[in-house]
Amino acid sequence: MPDSRPGPEPANEPEQGADVIPIGTSGRPGRGSGRARPSESARNLAGPRRTPRSKPPASPGPPPADAPVEPVETPVEPSPEPPAATSSTSAADRDPTAGIPAGDWLDAFKQAAMELFDDDWERRLAEFLAFLRRRLEGGYAVDEYGFDQEMTERFFLAALRPIAEKWFRIEVRGVENIPAEGGALIVSNHSGTVPVDGLMTMAVVHDRTGRFLRPLAADLIFRLPAVSSLARRSGATLACSEDAERMLRGGELVGVWPEGFKGIGKPFSERYKLQRFGRGGFVSAALRTGVPIVPLSVVGAEEIYPLVGNLPSLARLLGVPYIPITPLFPWLGPLGLVPLPSKWLVEFGEPIRTDAYDPAEAEDPMLVFNVTDQVRETIQQTLYALLRERGPVFG
Known part of the structure; x- marks a missing residue:
């Protein structure tokens, strides 16, 4: 009786772009298709290649003849980078829950004071702090008219x-x-x-x-x-x-x-x-x-503020002498007040x-x-x- 099973495909038959991966192949490219190379559809479905975990060989012996040969990826160790310039306290040495050290706050405050008060910053900063203390404590004087x-x-x-x-x-x-x-x-x-x-x-x-x-x-x-x-x-x-x-x-x-x-x-x-x-x-x-x-x-x-108009009715309603209209106000809103x-x-x-x-x-x-x-x-x-x-x- 003649064999009804299909024979092997000719070697020169062109690859088709719509191969179907049979159920039970676990999605591995090439399984179930009878080919060493996966089709285009299988490559798209397989996703990025993952590096398999190394397992000890079950038993020594040559691999099957029809097993696909996968390239072995050699891990590349990153080259060491030059150490970056470190500040007084680096982020690596600092406890993430500790916040900014007091020394860094003092350095930043000193630098800001030098930029604000120039070279004489210590004396002027002391005067400013003394002024704030007097204002908070009420230690300042006004005359009989309220002049401060x-x-x-x-x-x-x-x-x-x-x-x-x-x-x-x-x-x-x-x-x-x-x-x-x-x-x-x-x-x-x-x-x-x-x-x-x-x-x-x-x-x-x-x-x-x-x-x-x-x-x-x-x-x-x-x-x-x-x-x-x-x-x-x-x-x-x-x-x-x-x-x-x-x-x-x-x-x-x-x-x-x-x-x-x-x-x-x-x-x-x-x-x-x-x-x-x-x-x-x-x-x-x-x-x-x-x-x-x-x-x-x-x-x-x-x-x-060139006065080009007035709203007398609104001014009387608000109890003010006049409501000015200038070339910029009220057309530009708050910008017109400059x-x-x-x-x-x-x-x-x-x-x-x-x-x-x-x-x-x-x-x-x-x-x-x-x-x-x-x-x-x-x-x-x-x-x-x-x-x-x-x-x-x-x-």
């Missing part, structure tokens, strides 16, 4: 100084007209939508003379929760004749901006045109105390003496009006002169 001299000098004026020097590039003239001691009244124009000019004047006066300028502020400032406390601690007080006269008699340097909200809230089209100086209350205070009046002209503040970097010129004029008058003459309305007009005209003419000298607004 240490806080103002170390933090408030220190924060304003780089703005005055780097952002507005303030050029100061006539600083010799500020008295080195004793009471004096500095009278300035007011502008800028937000009273930044008053803050810059405080920084300039202290940096050039070492004296603290005590501003007379509107009552609105002291109705604002956070601003009120900051204003008191930085030396401001309510703009009233009683407080102004007490400060002047006490030898303080007092600053006043008679235009008030009419000056800082005027449209950009009326820039550098002085508004009415009120009823001359600052002149009456100077006449009663006999202190000099120093006119101050500030050019540059008008351009930091002041434009205009070039500033600040000039202190020649003092106007009042000690030649009798204190009782402060009740003479005609005298008060004449002195007020003299101060106002001096500031206005100086503004025109500074505008011609300044050149480009942002130059």
Whole structure:
């Protein structure tokens, strides 16, 4: 009877790409197909080759003739790497649950102090730590108006100084007209939508003379929760004749901006045109105390927030003098609150003496009006002169 089993496949028959691995072959390539090489499908199904575990031979003897010959992989030992630069405490030597050693904290703190306080870091760091201890213990003094001299000098004026020097590039003239001691009244124009000019004047006066300028502020400032406390601690007080006269008699340097909200809230089209100086209350205070009046002209503040519009109805609803609209605010949101970097010129004029008058003459309305007009005209003419000298607004 002829044998019905299929014979061996011809040697030159091309391999097919869709061989099926029979059940029970455990997925090993080549088993069940009768070939030494696995098909493409078997290679894809087998996955990456795993190195078999070494087993002792059951019995010596030659392998079967049809067993596939697998290449033997020789393990390659990694070459030793050069040791890395070690710090004071390496991660390998450190217990992972121990955290950062105290020595590393001290080294990092010392390096940060040297970068912050320069070469004199030990003394300045000790002063700073002593300052913090006094603040926490309440060991600091304020005067009868709430002025905190240490806080103002170390933090408030220190924060304003780089703005005055780097952002507005303030050029100061006539600083010799500020008295080195004793009471004096500095009278300035007011502008800028937000009273930044008053803050810059405080920084300039202290940096050039070492004296603290005590501003007379509107009552609105002291109705604002956070601003009120900051204003008191930085030396401001309510703009009233009683407080102004007490400060002047006490030898303080007092600053006043008679235009008030009419000056800082005027449209950009009326820039550098002085508004009415009120009823001359600052002149009456100077006449009663006999202190000099120093006119101050500030050019540059008008351009930091150009006022092009207002919302009076909303302002009345919120109880504020005006709601400003500038080319950047409120269109750019918080970014629109950044002041434009205009070039500033600040000039202190020649003092106007009042000690030649009798204190009782402060009740003479005609005298008060004449002195007020003299101060106002001096500031206005100086503004025109500074505008011609300044050149480009942002130059």
